[in-house]
Amino acid sequence: MSTTANLGLEGVVAFETEIAEPDKEGSALRYRGVDIEELAGSVPFEQVWGLVVNESLERELPLPGPECRPVSRTGDARADLQATLPTLAPAWGIEQLVDIDADQAREDLARLSSATLSIVAQALRGDRPDVPHSEVTRGRTAAEQFLIRWRGEADEKQAKALDVYWVSAAEHGMNASTFTARIAASTGADCAAALASAVGTLSGPLHGGAPARVLPMLDAVAEVGDPDKYVADLLARGERIMGFGHRVYRAEDPRARVLKRTARELGSPRVDVAEGLERAAIAALREKYPDRPLETNVEFWGAVVLELAEVPAAITPALFACARTAGWSAHIVEQKLTGRLIRPSAVYTGPAERPLDSLR
Ligand code: COA
Numbered sequence: 001m002s003t004t005a006n007l008g009l010e011g012v013v014a015f016e017t018e019i020a021e022p023d024k025e026g027s028a029l030r031y032r033g034v035d036i037e038e039l040a041g042s043v044p045f046e047q048v049w050g051l052v053v054n055e056s057l058e059r060e061l062p063l064p065g066p067e068c069r070p071v072s073r074t075g076d077a078r079a080d081l082q083a084t085l086p087t088l089a090p091a092w093g094i095e096q097l098v099d100i101d102a103d104q105a106r107e108d109l110a111r112l113s114s115a116t117l118s119i120v121a122q123a124l125r126g127d128r129p130d131v132p133h134s135e136v137t138r139g140r141t142a143a144e145q146f147l148i149r150w151r152g153e154a155d156e157k158q159a160k161a162l163d164v165y166w167v168s169a170a171e172h173g174m175n176a177s178t179f180t181a182r183i184a185a186s187t188g189a190d191c192a193a194a195l196a197s198a199v200g201t202l203s204g205p206l207h208g209g210a211p212a213r214v215l216p217m218l219d220a221v222a223e224v225g226d227p228d229k230y231v232a233d234l235l236a237r238g239e240r241i242m243g244f245g246h247r248v249y250r251a252e253d254p255r256a257r258v259l260k261r262t263a264r265e266l267g268s269p270r271v272d273v274a275e276g277l278e279r280a281a282i283a284a285l286r287e288k289y290p291d292r293p294l295e296t297n298v299e300f301w302g303a304v305v306l307e308l309a310e311v312p313a314a315i316t317p318a319l320f321a322c323a324r325t326a327g328w329s330a331h332i333v334e335q336k337l338t339g340r341l342i343r344p345s346a347v348y349t350g351p352a353e354r355p356l357d358s359l360r
Contacts, residue, residue: 005347010247014174014342015182019052019330021173027251027295031171040258041265045166045323046142049113052171052326053333054106061326062110063145064118066133077123077318078203084119085196088112097336098188105333108191113325116195117142120318121149142166146322147309157266161309162319164262165302168255169320171327173248177201181328185335186342198328199321212313213242214303222273227280235288241281243300252295259301263308270304 006012020031029036031052039048043057050060070080071087088094094108122130131152139145139154143163147154172178180201184194201207221230234241246253264271278296285294303313311319335342 003347014344015334015338017173017331017334019173019327019334020171022248022254024248024250027249027254027257029172029254036168036254036258040164040167041160041262043167044141044143045163045170045326048167048170049326049329053109053113053330061142062114063137063142064114064149066136068115068118070119070123073123073126075126077120077315078199078321080123081116081119081318081321082196082199082203085112085116085192085199087192088115089190089192094190094192096188096190097185097194097332102333102337105191105336106329109195109325109329109332112192112195113329116325117146117322118149120322121146124150124315124318158309161262161266161305162311164259165305165309165319166323168258168298168302169323171324171330176204176207177324178327178331182331182335183342185332186338186340191329191332194332195325195328198324202321202324203317212303212316214300215307215313217242218270218273218277218304221277227273227276228284230277231280231284235284241285243297243303244281244285245294246297249295249297250293253297255298256296256301259298259305260296263301263304266305266308268304268308270307274301274304 018032020029022029031039031048032055034051039051043051046061046063047057050056050058053059053061068088069084071084072080074080092111094112095104097105100108125131131149135152136145136149139148139159141159141163143159143166144154147159147162177198181194181198184197185191189197217230221227224230231241260274263274268274278300282295302316306313306316306319
């Protein structure tokens with residue numbers, strides 16, 4: 001019997017989940033059944049974390065205490081987070097998933113997710129002296145405390161922008177980093193190791209989290225002053241319009257809608273240019289690919305919102321990791337409850353059996 005490999009695993013259903021799965025045709029994303037449109041801007045990230053992980057707004061993410069420090073400050077906050085998380089298991093006596101129950105796993109994950117916010121903020125602060133914890137606790141929400149720990153102060157608008165970004169990026173079904181977290185969890189590893197594995201996976205630019213390419217495009221459109229011409233020239237050169245199209249959604253990415261609303265509400269000076277480009281891009285893409293819906297994705301309006309929070313594009317992966325602790329944690333618990341080791345197969349396509357001597 002011949003077997004062929006499904007190289008990207010597209011369409012392979014490997015899990016059942018009660019957490020979230022994007023509604024591809026309907027352009028909706030719901031966490032435990034609740035639409036992100038309802039959550040973003042009205043429920044703070046820490047409670048959304050509780051909804052995603054514990055199915056309860058009350059069992060929210062505890063705000064970080066003063067105790068946790070990054071083991072390194074390399075200038076790459078994502079790398080510092082990935083290095084620090086595994087060290088917390090021996091330091092805090094976190095046991096392997098195989099030896100604990102789901103409630104203990106939830107507790108460990110809450111502590112580690114909370115630590116993630118603190119580690120990233122401190123790593124972003126670099127060599128500057130730490131902000132005293134008494135200052136940090138002046139912030140009312142996780143986003144405000146994060147900004148104070150990072151920059152010493154939290155502007156209300158910036159905190160709101162960060163909070164909505166975190167809420168919209170908290171969970172997105174079976175993406176690559178979540179898959180990684182589940183694989184690690186399926187071996188019975190401790191929660192810190194499972195989270196660290198996921199952090200490594202999201203560092204790749206193909207995971208998303210690359211709004212770096214969107215802002216230069218908006219600059220160029222503002223300069224040219226004619227979005228239709230800009231888009232036509234770009235497509236004529238065979239280039240892609242950044243922030244449009246999605247592997248999963250066949251309609252508008254619902255996260256783009258939420259982030260666009262936020263950009264407008266918070267008064268981003270980019271909104272007019274961005275809307276002009278969005279209109280021109282969608283029209284041109286519809287004309288060029290009438291059978292292939294290519295709509296706005298999360299990167300486009302995510303870039304505009306993160307700019308409002310004065311987040312440099314290069315550090316988006318670290319901020320993305322803070323948000324996605326919710327989805328990863330929920331999936332780690334769900335995987336633990338299945339008790340099943342993930343172990344797919346491969347088709348061997350290497351050399352036929354041969355003696356060692358044939359290589360000498
Ligand atoms: N601009 C111009 N053309 C695009 C396009 C875009 N943003 N997105 C897709 N297309 C075109 C492709 O060139 C391809 O055309 P072809 O058949 O003539 O080669 C066709 O649409 C199908 O594209 P495909 O790569 O199969 O779609 P996909 O579902 O695999 O890709 C993305 C999804 C996100 C990788 C893709 O839409 C893209 O590259 N977008 C721009 C980058 C981006 O925004 N990334 C962030 C994603 S969250």
